Amino acid sequence: MGFTEILGYSAGAITALTFLPQVIKTWKEKSAKDISLLMFVIAAINEIMWIWYGALLNNWVIILTNSIVLAMSSTMIYLKLRYK
């Protein structure tokens, strides 16, 4: 595996975990006033599009990465609706 490929996989792994610090913060502090609901709704719809795209290409990296982000976006939508 060359440098370009390693860079791509590393970037993908980090992308999958980008929303995690926000999920943890909101979960702990039980406050979501400043969070944009629209952002996470757009993100969730967008992840479904990416998973569909990955499925059509039979690309499991795209499917798995975006499934993780979809789970985090859905959690943020739940936390936003719960804590406002």
Next chain:
Amino acid sequence: MGFTEILGYSAGAITALTFLPQVIKTWKEKSAKDISLLMFVIAAINEIMWIWYGALLNNWVIILTNSIVLAMSSTMIYLKLRYK
């Protein structure tokens, strides 16, 4: 252009704009207490990795999409540090 390609480009365009509602909300309300700084720092570093990856592949779709997200992530870091 087939359906798969249209789906991929549409998903990419939406990804580029995912952070926009959060930027607008924080900009207007001047409050960022509930925002995770770490999330946007990770996102910014991650975008730089993607831009580097896109540059190595000479892929302008990757470069442009991630440049837009980098601009929004940087704006969110600025807003978070300014409004706390």
